[in-house]
Ligand code: SF4
């Protein structure tokens with residue numbers, strides 16, 4: 001072929017510049033541009049800080065998943081209450097500021113800075129000395145502001161430190177019940193729950209436990225939590241099952257450490273009737289422990305999809321997951337499964353992913369409202385019309401028909417709470433939540449954050465901003481918080497909550513358990 005007919009050859013490139021966002025310097029936490037670059041199917045942030053040079057961070061091990069998420073679009077509902085005008089730019093005006101794009105769907109209340117563990121992976125900041133204990137009046141005020149800001153508040157989450165160390169936690173739970181909040185969740189390391197009388201009291205209040213069970217391997221537990229808690233947590237799980245306390249298993253997952261526990265964790269969720277869900281958190285390298293933890297442990301959402309796919313021999317694939325419409329699509333990856341005859345079928349194989357996404361439009365979890373009834377009826381019709389569409393068709397039909405009959409009987413009204421309990425007998429959820437640290441911080445994500453840390457003055461700080469930038473300046477939680485932090489506080493705003501990037505803390509300065517969660 002003559003040379004002049006040759007089309008210039010275009011070499012496949014392993015490097016694609018995709019877009020850009022704003023992130024933080026991993027060292028000084030000042031705002032820096034981040035190029036979003038795709039290399040060998042993975043997505044990275046490439047950043048440059050004038051003081052600390054070039055930096056790079058893996059944000060997704062799959063470009064396909066990263067881009068797929070961005071095709072899910074949802075309406076955002078900005079917060080009613082604006083506490084700060086834009087001055088320094090996101091994320092330095094949290095409160096929320098007038099730029100914030102999403103109201104709070106999950107308030108996470110840290111009620112104490114005290115903790116009975118000292119985890120090397122701890123991604124927040126706490127102190128036991130002069131420990132902060134949230135007062136009843138402050139909590140009343142938080143509840144009042146939340147009620148003013150929301151037409152309906154369905155969920156609240158208590159964290160710490162370790163929230164079970166707060167002597168008034170049970171009172172707080174009762175106050176939430178009196179305020180009509182349906183879902184009361186407590187994120188805990190579980191040590192206090194060895195006390196069966198305490199579990200009984202939690203069960204009486206219908207509280208839900210989010211248990212930070214990371215691994216079944218004591219050696220890995222020691223590396224991640226600095227203690228051997230496995231035996232205790234398994235005993236606690238038995239007590240929670242005995243008293244039928246709705247439970248979520250929440251491991252923070254580290255590459256090369258406890259990612260190999262995922263099959264066993266998933267199995268545990270399937271087998272224990274009171275365990276409603278598995279919430280996997282990707283390890284975060286911020287806070288008193290996380291900042292010093294080995295970066296070899298960084299793991300991203302698609303890695304966890306792969307572990308689940310391997311654990312279930314393809315029973316779960318990444319396309320069985322959808323983002324939450326209430327947050328940025330890279331924050332949550334959510335899968336619901338229907339239990340049938342000892343097995344399960346992901347919802348995304350029974351309905352379109354778009355329908356599943358829309359089901360999550362009202363709250364961070366699926367609520368059995370009328371639109372779920374409609375979708376279940378459509379699924380039944382579809383399975384009748386196409387009986388061979390999925391191998392488990394017959395078992396799915398049987399389960400769905402019974403579920404519909406029990407949740408939406410024609411002869412009596414059933415409350416939402418009751419329906420939720422009925423559905424949880426045969427429906428379980430798998431959530432992957434990827435919190436940010438200073439290295440993978442993405443302003444486009446934080447602006448859509450729906451998980452807020454509320455304070456008594458009505459302010460609310462998106463959780464990832466709070467963990468990375470604000471908590472270290474809050475004297476209630478940080479023994480390093482400089483008194484001058486108060487200088488930046490806006491009038492009417494809690495001391496320390498609204499000041500910006502402080503010198504980063506290195507090493508472990510206290511003890512902590514703090515994992516906010518949906519269920
Ligand atoms: S995260 Fe939200 S509240 Fe905070 S500065 Fe950015 S836009 Fe404002």
Ligand code: SF4
Pocket residue numbers: 327328331332433434435436445446448449450451462463464
């Ligand atoms: S807490 Fe962090 S990861 Fe979760 S929704 Fe907010 S910004 Fe996203």
